[in-house]
Amino acid sequence: MGVGETDMLPKQESPESNIVKCIFDKILEVELGKPVDFELPDSFRRWKPTDYIAIKRNIYLTKRRIEDDGIFCSCSPSLGSSSVCSGDCHCEMLFSTCSSSCRCGDFCRNKPFQRRALKKLKVVKTEKCGLGLVADEDIRQGDFVVEYIGEVIDDKSCEERLWKMKHRGDTNFYLCEVNHDMVIDATFKGNRSRFINHCCEPNTEMQKWRNDGETRVGIFAIRNIRKGEELTYDYQFVQFGADQDCHCGASGCKKKLDEYLFEGSAK
Structure with a gap:
């Protein structure tokens, strides 16, 4: 579009503004005594508020801490192999993703947060636990399922948010304590991992990993999971308010x- 061409175009109104204008026009006609048939537009009736904002990476509302753990592996591809870094990789054993200091190269399998394909997951309505998350494909034991992400806050902000939730009467909490002064809160921003429900005998677990100096939380399968099976992990919940039945x-x-003992603590 060239300079000045915008002046030649008619002003466009969004569908939402047209809907609101239509509603207000009809309300005014009713107030003035002119009888009208008033009915909300279909698109307005179908609208539902968004519970949370979907994000792809943690959003830091506190200082991001990057720490060099000095861990690197000496794994290298073997002849005829298309992958490297399996269960005997030093980095993997220490829950640290391989970095540029490692010799494993492009065939490294120990980069769950960077390279592993995302599992197919589906949000569903459960019978007693509200919304839940089910596997939409078979998942093998040990597989990386999804990263737990949200807003990263400090302990003070966490306490303030908890008290506000308590006063509002909220019963759903999406807080994961990672380290001292580091809590991931998926209440307002997060991904589908926030819908994973608690189970006393779960099929996944939270693990803390170091990724290029940053601590991140992954959810990994601790047994084989069939397609259609609900994903669960042990919340390790600490009481805050009234007792909750499991x-x-x-x-x-x-x-x-x-x-x-703990609320949403990652290992």
């Missing part, structure tokens, strides 16, 4: 969530 249905269910 509805996981596991044979070893502890019945109450307040019997756990």
